[in-house]
Amino acid sequence: MLQPLTTLLHFIVATLLPVFGVLLTSALLIYAMYVRWVDIPQKWLLTRRALLAACGVAVACNALLGLRLYLSHSAKAARQDGAVVRASRERFVLPQDFQYGELVIPAGSFINRNDPFDKGEPGRALALHGLEAVRFEQPVQVANVWASALQVSPLRLELAEDQRVGPLYRFDNASQTWVPNKVVPALACKKGQLALFQVPHIPYDVQAELGKPAPDGPQARFLPSQWLFRGCENGPPIVVQPAFAGAAAATKAP
Numbered sequence: 001m002l003q004p005l006t007t008l009l010h011f012i013v014a015t016l017l018p019v020f021g022v023l024l025t026s027a028l029l030i031y032a033m034y035v036r037w038v039d040i041p042q043k044w045l046l047t048r049r050a051l052l053a054a055c056g057v058a059v060a061c062n063a064l065l066g067l068r069l070y071l072s073h074s075a076k077a078a079r080q081d082g083a084v085v086r087a088s089r090e091r092f093v094l095p096q097d098f099q100y101g102e103l104v105i106p107a108g109s110f111i112n113r114n115d116p117f118d119k120g121e122p123g124r125a126l127a128l129h130g131l132e133a134v135r136f137e138q139p140v141q142v143a144n145v146w147a148s149a150l151q152v153s154p155l156r157l158e159l160a161e162d163q164r165v166g167p168l169y170r171f172d173n174a175s176q177t178w179v180p181n182k183v184v185p186a187l188a189c190k191k192g193q194l195a196l197f198q199v200p201h202i203p204y205d206v207q208a209e210l211g212k213p214a215p216d217g218p219q220a221r222f223l224p225s226q227w228l229f230r231g232c233e234n235g236p237p238i239v240v241q242p243a244f245a246g247a248a249a250a251t252k253a254p
Contacts, residue, residue, distance in 0.1 A: 018068060021061020028058055086120040089113075089127075091244045094137075100128045101222025108137030110240045117213045129216040135240040143224035145195050149238040155227070157195040158238045165189050169198065169228040178228050189232035197227040 035045065046054070094109045105111075105128070115130040135149045139160035142150060149158040166186025169178045178198050189195060202221045215221060 014068060017061050018065035021058055021065055024054060024058040025062060028054060084120070085122055086115075086118050088244045089115065089118060089124070091241045093243045095126070098126065098128060099218050100131065100216070101218070101220040102224055103140070103142060103222055105134060106137045106140065110135040110243060112241050115213065127213070127216045129214045129220060131222075133238055133240045135238070143195075143197060143227040143229070145229075147195070149240060151238045155197045155199050156235075156238060157197070159189055159191055159193050159195055159232070161191050163189060165195055165229055165232065167229065169230060178230075187232055192237070193232045194235045194238070195232050196230045198230055200226050200228070202226075 031046070035043075090113055092111055094105055094107050094111050096107045098105050098107075111128065111131070112133040113128060113130045114132055115127070118124070131152055133149070133151045136147065139146045139148055141147075142157055145157050145165055146160045146163055147157040148160040150156070151158075164186050168181040168184055168186055170181045171177075172179045202223065204221065
């Protein structure tokens with residue numbers, strides 16, 4: 001019962017009264033022209049009290065309309081400002097070394113991330129949950145591989161140099177698990193190739209984290225030591241979008 005009444009009240013305040021104010025103001029303007037320029041016998045005129053009441057109602061309704069337009073403009077400006085701040089935290093240059101799970105990402109690395117919980121509030125602390133891709137400032141060892149860039153989904157590492165990578169894992173149909181490849185224990189991979197990994201599932205309490213950001217910093221579920229190397233392949237470089245304009249100020253930790 002309360003919801004329909006609230007909806008009706010919102011319709012009256014947000015739509016009906018402002019429209020009525022515009023119509024009443026138009027009618028008063030027409031009446032003013034009628035009084036000023038129409039000269040006929042027995043001209044119909046409003047009483048002073050009725051005219052003052054109509055003007056008062058028109059002023060109140062137009063003030064409500066002005067307030068509604070102001071609030072709408074303010075909300076739109078806040079959304080636009082929030083979108084800029086949010087974008088600056090989605091594509092930025094890391095201002096300092098940052099530990100994300102087991103991985104320490106060096107300052108100066110290009111970060112791409114997507115945080116559905118970020119509403120564009122100013123002053124939020126530096127965070128990497130929702131990480132999508134990184135291009136490191138200098139080669140970083142990740143899962144025993146020297147990499148120049150990382151993509152989270154699907155998980156790939158762009159190799160920073162020629163290197164021998166192992167142990168190599170293969171999928172065993174009989175056990176339906178990933179097992180070490182005893183025939184080919186390691187692969188010689190080339191600089192620029194993409195190293196592919198199988199990422200084991202890390203159990204966590206889904207109900208406890210429902211509606212909350214994933215753990216961040218050293219507590220993040222980002223454990224390269226558990227990744228299983230599947231092989232190397234040729235492919236285009238990992239795409240990491242450039243930093244958003246003006247991102248540096250927005251990404252500084254408080």
